[in-house]
Amino acid sequence: MKQTITLLLMLITSYSVWAQPAGFPREEPLATIYIEGNVENVPDGVIVSLGVSRMNNLISLNAEEAEVKDGKFSIAHTPKEVDEEYSLILRTYPFYLKFYADLGSKTVITGKGMDVESWRVENDSPLQQTANEYRAWLDLKVPDYFDLKKKNEWMDRDDDEYPNVVKAYEESSRKRAECMVEYMADKPYNSVWMHNLSWAACHAYVTYNEELKARIRPLLSKIPFGTPDEDMSELGEINKFLNSQNPPLAIGDKIEDFILYDHDGKEHHLTEFCGKGKYLLLEFNSRTCHGCMEHRQYDALNNLFKNHSDKADIIMVNVDEPYFWTQECKDPKKWGRDPWNEWNDKKGGEDLMSRYGVRSGPAYFFVSPDGTILGRISDKENLQNAIQTYFDFGKMNK
Secondary structure (H helix, E strand, O other): OOOOHHHHHHHHHOOOOOOOOOOOOOOOOOOOEEEEEEEEOOOOOOEEEEEEEEOOEEEEEEEEEEEOEOOEEEEEEOOOOOOEEEEEEEOOOOOEEEEOOOOOOEEEEEEEOOOHHHOEEEOOOHHHHHHHHHHHHHHHHOOOHHHHHHHHHHOOOOOOOHHHHHHHHHHHHHHHHHHHHHHHOOOOOOHHHHHHHHHHHHHHHHHOOHHHHHHHHHHHHHOOOOOOHHHHHHHHHHHHHHHOOOOOOOOOOEOOOOEEEOOOOOEEEOOOOOOOOOEEEEEEEOOOOHHHHHOOOHHHHHHHHHHHOOOEEEEEEEOOOHHHHHHHOOOHHHHOOOOOEEEEOOOOOHHHHHHOOOOOOOEEEEEOOOOEEEEEEEOOOOHHHHHHHHOOHHHHHO
């Protein structure tokens, strides 16, 4: 899962490639794009992959790959389509850096550490240069954002300082979104502008920040008629983010149904176990999020399944993006597989997370046999104790 807000934001905040109109006539192969990396504090042997998307949808996670050696890597990619979009991904690390690159150009990547989102991109693309101007402004206004983000993702949840780090990171994220909107107010519309507007709107959506939504709405008037299709798809998401009014479900509410799918593609309903005389544990999580799985309380989950499966069902609500669910997560040897239910909505889990008020993960919901939410905890609380608190198995035996 997107173990913090960033898990939802990371796909929206990033930058896509400059592209000529789809279907641009050509007789010869498209010009190769070259990527040269020079990074620090990245161990030898780490695999850097080039992800390829079209129309904001990831279609390949590893179109090309390179191994880091002495802090350097190089990738050459010949596009198949002119409207491809690109991103760099580190294998086993859930975040990635999207960038703009003109056909036939060279892109230089620099950075420190495994937080690929914080790496920097330099090339001759006008849009990438604009993206860098946005980045420079945000770094000036919120200089601690990436450092706090890294600590928030990787710090031991048992560390006494962890609650303070979470609070500081959430404040930094809020300030970053507000500074983004402030900066965009007098900037012209282009794809960079659109992606950043989407990031800010998404942040307002997942944090229930109505004041920020109100500041974003007037900016929509800057979007011209004849906007490219890929930007129109983002506009639809922005409007959804800004117009969502449903408050998250609370303790005492009935769980809300969503359609999800198992690894075989079979359709399920989130409520299908309700009314069958058993408790239900919902776990919101992500296979491809290293931090989420690192801090997952697997022993408590496994104990519940092995010893009380006659009294409680478990559903892992997988909120990985559609590509990861349909391609990456199908390999249990690569990402793991549990003996209990694991379902995904094939939409990235945004609506699910918003409706259930999930902002970080893993997150656990305890549901009564009739579908009432009895309680919820975050990954910072003890799952085994919570199971004993909310699931009265002794009462069921009477």
